[in-house]
Amino acid sequence: MDKNRAKKILVDALIYVFLIVFTLVVIYPILNVISISLRPADKLLSTSLRIVPENASLNSYVQLFTRTPFLRWLLNSTLISAVVMLTGVTLASTAGYALSRFRFLGKKAVMIGILITQMFPATMLLLPLYIMLIKLHLLNSYLGVIIIYTSTALPFCVWQMKGYYDTIPVSLEEAAMIDGCNQFQAFYKVVFPLALPALVITALFSFMSAWAEYVVAAQVLQEPELYTLAIGLKQFESSMATEWGLYAAGSLIVSIPAVLLFLFLSRYLISGLTLGSVKG
Incomplete structure (x- = not known):
């Protein structure tokens, strides 16, 4: 593999990594709001990292x-x-x-x-x-x-x-x-x-x-x-x-x-x- 091709692959990989990280940063607040809306009680903070919490409920809706x-x-x-x-x-x-x-x-x-x-x-x-x-x-x-x-x-x-x-x-x-x-x-x-x-x-x-x-x-x-x-x-x-x-x-x-x-x-x-x- 020549140097130019290796350099292009590295640049493309860095671009994709940046886009993935940026997308996760943007999506996380939305997922957090969804998680809060599904919690059975009015809890703002939780130690769990699950997007869909335990005992999830649509009661808030x-x-x-x-x-x-x-x-x-x-x-x-x-x-x-x-x-x-x-x-x-x-x-x-x-x-x-x-x-x-x-x-x-x-x-x-x-x-x-x-x-x-x-x-x-x-x-x-x-x-x-x-x-x-x-x-x-x-x-x-x-x-x-x-x-x-x-x-x-x-x-x-x-x-x-x-x-x-x-x-x-x-x-x-x-x-x-x-x-x-x-x-x-x-x-x-x-x-x-x-x-x-x-x-x-x-x-x-x-x-x-x-x-x-x-x-x-x-x-x-x-x-x-x-x-x-x-x-x-x-x-x-x-x-x-x-x-x-x-x-x-x-x-x-x-x-x-x-x-x-x-x-x-x-x-x-x-x-x-x-x-x-x-x-x-």
């Missing part, structure tokens, strides 16, 4: 759905996240297109303003937004948190949509308009399908910005029937004791919709990257 308003929290989070996602995709796709294709007074100021807003986290803007919601009588309402989530997610979404539209040749729209399309039809039938990868990123970012958010929701939503999953799971923690079994079971279930959405949209992301703009 049963109690989660029967003894707590978890389904209500799930419905609230789903509704809020879905509206934020749809609103984010709609506004970002049109605003990004306008910034990419049209010239108008104040365009540069708008783009600078979008960049500046990215310098401030949502928590820093919470106080002025909270005051605005009070004056608009939207405190303690779905619409209030939807407005905050959408407004904080939009700057990034608009900027990345604008950047993606810039990569699509204007000649494609001009050809469509020569064939009889107006500006909106050229956008909807030609540009919009080609921007599918950016739209997927926008949808994912908008959804995730609302799905598991806690700080804003905890300040705006005060009625128990309006609680989202993040606030609801916090109710399992108290100053005297924490229901770790319910906490772990709820955390696992909360992660499922986000993973399913990513798997579903990733298919469109890949297909969008392979789309051609010229017919054969």
Whole structure:
């Protein structure tokens, strides 16, 4: 065996070892949460290294759905996240297109303003937004948190949509308009399908910005029937004791919709990257 081949085998082996170790490091916390959710009592720590503990039980999951308003929290989070996602995709796709294709007074100021807003986290803007919601009588309402989530997610979404539209040749729209399309039809039938990868990123970012958010929701939503999953799971923690079994079971279930959405949209992301703009 020559030296080059031996060196390549060694490099490949080191890469695989690194990937395996890294994967185990990432998976271990998830397996630990699964183990906690299956323990018969609310035990956080255990001397056993078994993933499936002795006397494993699904009692925590049963109690989660029967003894707590978890389904209500799930419905609230789903509704809020879905509206934020749809609103984010709609506004970002049109605003990004306008910034990419049209010239108008104040365009540069708008783009600078979008960049500046990215310098401030949502928590820093919470106080002025909270005051605005009070004056608009939207405190303690779905619409209030939807407005905050959408407004904080939009700057990034608009900027990345604008950047993606810039990569699509204007000649494609001009050809469509020569064939009889107006500006909106050229956008909807030609540009919009080609921007599918950016739209997927926008949808994912908008959804995730609302799905598991806690700080804003905890300040705006005060009625128990309006609680989202993040606030609801916090109710399992108290100053005297924490229901770790319910906490772990709820955390696992909360992660499922986000993973399913990513798997579903990733298919469109890949297909969008392979789309051609010229017919054969």
